[in-house]
Amino acid sequence: MDISCKTKKDERFLEQTRNIVFSPELLGAKSGRIYQNYIAPVIESAAPYLLFRPSADGQREMLQHLLRIFRLQETKENEMKTVAALLELWQQVYLHIPLPSGQGSGDKGRRAQLQVMMQFIHANFNRQITLQEIAQSVHISESSALQLFRRGIHLSPVAYLIQYRLKRAADLLASTNKTVAAIAYESGFSDAGYFCRTFRKFYGQTATEYRTGQADRSAP
Numbered sequence: 363m364d365i366s367c368k369t370k371k372d373e374r375f376l377e378q379t380r381n382i383v384f385s386p387e388l389l390g391a392k393s394g395r396i397y398q399n400y401i402a403p404v405i406e407s408a409a410p411y412l413l414f415r416p417s418a419d420g421q422r423e424m425l426q427h428l429l430r431i432f433r434l435q436e437t438k439e440n441e442m443k444t445v446a447a448l449l450e451l452w453q454q455v456y457l458h459i460p461l462p463s464g465q466g467s468g469d470k471g472r473r474a475q476l477q478v479m480m481q482f483i484h485a486n487f488n489r490q491i492t493l494q495e496i497a498q499s500v501h502i503s504e505s506s507a508l509q510l511f512r513r514g515i516h517l518s519p520v521a522y523l524i525q526y527r528l529k530r531a532a533d534l535l536a537s538t539n540k541t542v543a544a545i546a547y548e549s550g551f552s553d554a555g556y557f558c559r560t561f562r563k564f565y566g567q568t569a570t571e572y573r574t575g576q577a578d579r580s581a582p
Contacts, residue, residue, distance in 0.1 A: 382431060382448075389449055399471050400456050423503040427451040454503065475500045476514045479507060483523050487530065488550045493519055527551060528564050535569055536576035542569045 386405055390396035431447045434440040456471075482499040483491070496519045497507035511519045531549040534540060540548070546557035561569050 382428070384448065388445060389452055400452065404452070404456055423505065424451060424454045427454065450501075453501075454506065472510055473514065475502065476510045479510070479519065480522070483519070483526055487523060487527050488548060490550070490552065491523070496523075523550075524560065525564070528561055531557070531561065531569070532565070532572060535573040545569070 386397070386401050389401055392398075427447060427450055431444060431451065434444050434447060437443075478500050479496050482496055486495075493504050493507065497504045500507075502510075507519055511517055511522060515522065517525070527549045531545050531551075534545045534548065535542075538545070542558065543554040546554040549557070551557035551560075558569060561572070565572055567575070
């Protein structure tokens with residue numbers, strides 16, 4: 363496999379092309395799960411080559427991985443570090459390359475990553491968490507996390523986090539006598555006013571109206 367890019371050095375663009383040539387089996391045995399689920403789908407895809415542009419969404423991270431690999435070749439005992447860096451690069455390529463719809467094993471891998479990130483949100487919704495933390499829960503870039511969420515559930519990670527917080531808040535409104543402000547903070551909102559506005563926009567009624575409606579439904 364041949365990967366190349368134009369690099370920027372000392373704030374000047376240099377017309378130089380670097381190449382890395384390696385066997386895909388360096389990343390995993392053909393009979394192994396890694397190869398079958400993540401390496402083979404890329405190799406067998408219809409894309410004859412990939413062009414990375416620093417200005418394109420998500421591709422800056424891939425170029426940074428390439429530069430790190432190039433620099434590793436100038437150090438001693440670089441073999442294991444190079445393989446680890448190549449695996450990270452391959453993961454980014456796998457997430458961005460358009461794969462045929464029939465390659466279900468890749469879809470399973472993406473769904474698994476999405477599920478882990480959603481579980482991370484569920485476990486940490488009541489504190490301030492960032493997109494970077496969500497992406498790091500499966501060791502991918504922020505742009506890759508955005509892509510997985512939008513492709514999988516048609517929401518950004520932050521939008522999903524807010525909706526999950528609102529649903530947890532709705533549960534507390536229906537099942538406890540806590541104040542609206544206390545529920546807002548317990549659900550991860552740092553501003554009660556913002557919570558009230560967001561809740562009304564999502565549910566079409568205020569938090570108090572929602573609580574009253576839930577109480578009326580449960581009354582004998």
